[in-house]
Amino acid sequence: MIRQSRRAVLLATVCLAVAAAARAGEGSGTLAFDELYGKVGVLGLSFSDKLRALKGQTVRMKGFMAPPLKAEAKFFVLTKRPMALCPFCSSDADWPADIVVVYLDRAQTFEQANALIEVTGTLEVGSWTDPETGFVSQVRIVGARFDRV
Amino acid sequence: MARLAIRNLVARFPGLDQPALDVPAFDLDAGARIALRGPSGSGKTTFLNMLTGLARVPEGHVTWDGIDLATLGEGARDRWRAANVGLVMQDFHLFPGLSALENVLLPRRLRWRGAEKGAREEALGLLRRTGVPRPDQPVETLSRGQSQRVAVARALLGRPAILVADEPTASLDAEAGAAVGALLTDLARETGATLVVATHDPELIERIGRVAHLTAGRLAA
Amino acid sequence: MLRFILADLRRAWPGALAIALIIAFATALGITVTLQERALRLGSARAADAFDLVIGAPASETQLVLSSVFLQPAPLPLMPGAVMGELAADPRVAWAAPIGFGDAHEGWPVVGTTGALIDGLGGIAKGQGFARLGDAVVGARVPMAPGDTFHPVHAELAAEGEVHQGTTYTVRGVLSPTGSPWDRAILVPIEAVWQSHGMEAGHDKEGDARHHEGALDADQPVNPAAVAAPNAPGVPAIVVRGHTIADAYNLRQHYRGDRSVAVFPAEVLTRLYGTLGDARSVLSAVAIAAQALVAAAVLLVALLHVTQRQRQIGALRAFGASRGVIFLIVWGEVALIAAAGVAAGIGLGWLAARLISARIEAASGVAMPVEFAASDLGLVLGLLAAAGACALIPAAIAYRQSPAAALRG
Ligand SMILES: Nc1ncnc2c1ncn2[C@@H]1O[C@H](COP(=O)(O)OP(=O)(O)O)[C@@H](O)[C@H]1O
Ligand SMILES: [Mg+2]
Numbered sequence: 001m002i003r004q005s006r007r008a009v010l011l012a013t014v015c016l017a018v019a020a021a022a023r024a025g026e027g028s029g030t031l032a033f034d035e036l037y038g039k040v041g042v043l044g045l046s047f048s049d050k051l052r053a054l055k056g057q058t059v060r061m062k063g064f065m066a067p068p069l070k071a072e073a074k075f076f077v078l079t080k081r082p083m084a085l086c087p088f089c090s091s092d093a094d095w096p097a098d099i100v101v102v103y104l105d106r107a108q109t110f111e112q113a114n115a116l117i118e119v120t121g122t123l124e125v126g127s128w129t130d131p132e133t134g135f136v137s138q139v140r141i142v143g144a145r146f147d148r149v
Numbered sequence: 150m151a152r153l154a155i156r157n158l159v160a161r162f163p164g165l166d167q168p169a170l171d172v173p174a175f176d177l178d179a180g181a182r183i184a185l186r187g188p189s190g191s192g193k194t195t196f197l198n199m200l201t202g203l204a205r206v207p208e209g210h211v212t213w214d215g216i217d218l219a220t221l222g223e224g225a226r227d228r229w230r231a232a233n234v235g236l237v238m239q240d241f242h243l244f245p246g247l248s249a250l251e252n253v254l255l256p257r258r259l260r261w262r263g264a265e266k267g268a269r270e271e272a273l274g275l276l277r278r279t280g281v282p283r284p285d286q287p288v289e290t291l292s293r294g295q296s297q298r299v300a301v302a303r304a305l306l307g308r309p310a311i312l313v314a315d316e317p318t319a320s321l322d323a324e325a326g327a328a329v330g331a332l333l334t335d336l337a338r339e340t341g342a343t344l345v346v347a348t349h350d351p352e353l354i355e356r357i358g359r360v361a362h363l364t365a366g367r368l369a370a
Numbered sequence: 371m372l373r374f375i376l377a378d379l380r381r382a383w384p385g386a387l388a389i390a391l392i393i394a395f396a397t398a399l400g401i402t403v404t405l406q407e408r409a410l411r412l413g414s415a416r417a418a419d420a421f422d423l424v425i426g427a428p429a430s431e432t433q434l435v436l437s438s439v440f441l442q443p444a445p446l447p448l449m450p451g452a453v454m455g456e457l458a459a460d461p462r463v464a465w466a467a468p469i470g471f472g473d474a475h476e477g478w479p480v481v482g483t484t485g486a487l488i489d490g491l492g493g494i495a496k497g498q499g500f501a502r503l504g505d506a507v508v509g510a511r512v513p514m515a516p517g518d519t520f521h522p523v524h525a526e527l528a529a530e531g532e533v534h535q536g537t538t539y540t541v542r543g544v545l546s547p548t549g550s551p552w553d554r555a556i557l558v559p560i561e562a563v564w565q566s567h568g569m570e571a572g573h574d575k576e577g578d579a580r581h582h583e584g585a586l587d588a589d590q591p592v593n594p595a596a597v598a599a600p601n602a603p604g605v606p607a608i609v610v611r612g613h614t615i616a617d618a619y620n621l622r623q624h625y626r627g628d629r630s631v632a633v634f635p636a637e638v639l640t641r642l643y644g645t646l647g648d649a650r651s652v653l654s655a656v657a658i659a660a661q662a663l664v665a666a667a668v669l670l671v672a673l674l675h676v677t678q679r680q681r682q683i684g685a686l687r688a689f690g691a692s693r694g695v696i697f698l699i700v701w702g703e704v705a706l707i708a709a710a711g712v713a714a715g716i717g718l719g720w721l722a723a724r725l726i727s728a729r730i731e732a733a734s735g736v737a738m739p740v741e742f743a744a745s746d747l748g749l750v751l752g753l754l755a756a757a758g759a760c761a762l763i764p765a766a767i768a769y770r771q772s773p774a775a776a777l778r779g
Contacts (some may be wrong), residue, residue, distance in 0.1 A: 067637030069422055069618050071415030077619075088616040109411045111647045113640040135615045194778065203688055203774040224693065227773075231690035238777055242685040246381040259374065259691035259699070303689060315777075 029054045031061045031123070033080040033098050036139060051125055051139070059123045061100060061141060062149060067113045074107045075130070078141070082114050101137040102144045112148055119146040151213050151233065151310035151343045153177040153200070158209035160195055160366075170195050170366045172209075179214075179310075182337060182344040184354040187363030193347035194315055196363065200345060201234050201313050202226035213311065231260065235304030235342070237314040237333065241296040243288040249276060249295075250284040253303045268306065275302040279332055294325030301332050305340065312342040318350045330356055375703050382675070389668055390711040396664040397715025397753060398722060400657035404746065405723035407650040409738040411643055413727075414440075417550035417736045418635040420490050422618050423610040425453065425625045425632045434631065435638040438469055438607040440734070441479050441551040446471070448604030449630050457610060457625075458598035462617035465490060468597060468605040470563045473522035478512050480522040480539075480556045482563030484597055487609055488545065491552055497543030503562040504588025506539040509555045510547035511735060517541065520556075522566075537566040537586040549737030559592050564603050661753070669760050672704050676764040683768045684776020693769065701758075701765035708757035716750060 031054060038048045066077040080098035088096055102119050121144030129136050153176060160170040170192045177183060185193050198204035199211050199218070205226075206219035213233065218226060230236075243252045253272040257264035276284045279298040281291075288299060297317065304312060314333060318326030330353040337344035346357060354360050362369045379386050418439045426434040427447040436442040457466040467487035473480035485499050488507055497516035499507060508514045518541045539558055547553055566586045596602065610632075612618035618634070625632035676683075683696055720740065727738030 066619075067634055068640055069615055069634055069636055071418050071636040071639040071643075072412060073636075088619040109415050109643050110640050111644040113637055113644075133615060198774045203777065204772070227687060227693055230688075231692070236689060236777075238685075240777075242682070242689070242777070244682060244686075246377055251377075255374070256686060256690035259686060259695045261692055261695060 029059045031059045055125045075103045095138045103142040152179040154212045156210045184357040184360045185347040191363045192366040234311045235309035237317045239316040241300045245289040248285045312344045314346040393711025394714035396661045398719035401719025402722040403653040413736045413738040426607045428631045431633040435635045446606035451602035455598040464611045466610045475520045482560035492546040494543040495546040503590045505542040507543040507557040509553040511553040551735040554735040672764040684771040688773035700768040704761035
């Protein structure tokens with residue numbers, strides 16, 4: 001009996017360690033929509049220092065899931081405000097300042113449109129064209145997972 | 150060959166003022182045979198439990214060939230018993246659903262390393278020797294006398310150095326009892342095992358030859 | 371060791387089978403809920419894949435999507451014909467196709483549209499598209515072949531058997547399978563629908579078609595410009611694909627107004643999935659509760675069984691069996707039955723979901739993908755782990771009696 005309970009303790013310790021490892025990313029950078037870009041110059045938007053510093057790192061971001069264009073998709077648009085509004089209509093610029101594209105590991109359906117969510121994933125910065133959809137984006141969170149908050 | 154030395158063995162049960170067993174000293178030579186006689190409740194089973202490591206030795210020493218059972222833990226006693234002791238009880242403790250042969254082999258098979266090579270042949274030989282006609286007969290169809298013969302065969306498998314029987318003939322009729330008693334003593338002699346039998350059966354006591362009396366937990370030769 | 375387990379199971383097989391079956395049913399319940407919900411979600415999502423944006427007259431967005439994507443018959447208000455012309459000229463639009471419902475042929479909906487939608491749905495598998503007003507293209511599940519002819523019926527009047535006597539269509543092509551309700555549709559040029567309902571360009575946009583029944587000139591060539599004409603008749607819905615994703619969002623915004631409403635079918639479905647998810651949560655809770663109950667019942671039976679055999683097991687130890695092996699045997703026996711039950715339950719659950727999905731598929735045309743996902747592995751492993759953990763209890767109980775006590779009898 002004693003040996004058994006010792007084994008149980010060991011198992012629990014391993015579980016905790018794994019869980020801790022899985023959460024290790026969570027201490028990393030939190031990013032807000034206001035922090036994405038620096039001063040608006042003559043040349044339009046420029047990425048902020050913070051954004052550049054966090055490039056390639058695990059980041060967390062809160063925002064609203066825009067209504068998805070495809071019911072089953074590998075990506076969605078994260079916006080600053082809930083989307084009765086259009087994420088691409090606010091400015092004439094090609095790329096609005098208050099959106100981030102979130103790419104997931106696998107295509108899935110969504111239930112959280114217009115809900116406040118928190119996304120965790122690796123930050124990518126710079127122009128990139130999605131070969132599948134032709135979607136050109138500037139700021140992305142890839143390998144992401146998300147939860148309603 | 151197994152030689153027994155008991156020193157200052159005392160066993161108490163909660164609720165009893167007197168110890169159930171109090172044996173200051175008791176020795177048996179290797180290959181010795183002894184009958185243990187005493188009224189019901191005198192401590193025969195308790196004594197056998199101490200001898201075979203079925204129960205923990207609470208006080209004193211029970212030493213077989215230099216191994217003191219009092220110093221062994223539960224698992225170690227189980228392993229020691231499996232290697233050295235053959236047991237025959239008043240009830241046969243056979244597993245229904247298995248054949249006579251399978252019952253003889255079962256305790257050996259239920260070990261990490263399984264039954265030894267040749268165990269099957271040995272078991273068949275023992276069943277023949279104990280007079281069980283059909284080794285593949287399901288045990289639930291055996292008579293009481295036959296069941297006890299299977300139990301004796303099981304106890305002898307692997308030629309244990311110690312053979313212990315607790316009232317082996319008590320649940321049998323006279324004829325079957327005589328046959329089982331004869332088997333036990335004959336086989337113990339053949340294999341040179343040290344034999345300890347708790348019994349009231351005068352015929353069996355006579356057959357064994359040497360008797361110790363147990364009264365209220367105290368032994369008298 | 372295994373032989374002992376098998377001998378024991380053989381002896382007690384009716385009980386073991388009953389327990390395995392109960393476990394199988396409890397498992398199947400959870401598996402079916404999971405698979406079926408996923409099939410509904412993925413099936414409807416994939417069925418809507420060709421429809422990025424749907425524009426209709428301001429009314430229920432949900433109804434607009436159900437009618438256009440899932441061809442659920444319902445009267446939709448008409449949009450001014452000019453909207454189509456505007457879309458055709460919009461640089462953000464890759465293609466736009468009007469759809470007009472209302473007719474049917476032997477239960478297959480007859481939908482008026484243009485060649486753009488045929489391409490958008492995946493194109494023609496056999497034959498060719500529209501060239502003349504009397505041409506038709508059928509969905510993959512419609513039992514008609516190029517060369518067949520038919521007279522459509524006005525759907526609302528189908529019961530009265532009113533046939534557009536003057537209207538005869540000839541099937542020219544068969545659509546590639548789409549896994550959507552459009553596999554059950556018959557596509558005809560929208561101009562033909564207008565003509566046969568007496569809704570020629572420029573007059574009587576919303577008139578009652580019955581009184582203006584016109585004859586269809588089947589040999590008149592299809593004229594794509596007629597659809598985009600500013601004075602074209604009204605249509606209930608227009609399917610639009612934008613050049614880029616940003617275009618799609620912009621178009622959605624631009625066409626939400628007094629005149630029209632624009633909606634991504636995906637957003638309606640996503641709302642639906644929220645509800646479906648809630649339903650799944652409830653059903654899953656029920657399934658888990660059932661599984662817990664079954665686990666408790668199984669545990670009880672296992673305990674009774676083992677308690678009955680405690681003496682035998684203790685005796686085996688006395689006669690030289692190893693304690694660990696006996697523990698493993700009792701555990702293995704219970705775990706084996708449970709694992710067999712879980713495995714059978716997975717198969718059973720899959721089968722049940724397949725049967726349910728086949729019925730839905732036959733009725734709606736929506737292909738239902740019954741498939742396992744990586745996350746199901748977690749569910750199954752969880753169930754097995756729970757079963758394994760539960761099996762520890764009888765095994766530990768079997769362990770409890772000392773061999774001396776077992777022999778005392
Ligand atoms: N587990 C036990 N708990 C309490 N008392 C016991 C226990 N086992 C035996 N006894 C008591 O110890 C005494 C000796 O019992 P036992 O060795 O079984 O006698 P015998 O086998 O000679 O009939 C009896 O009084 C019996 O009631
Ligand atoms: Mg006794």
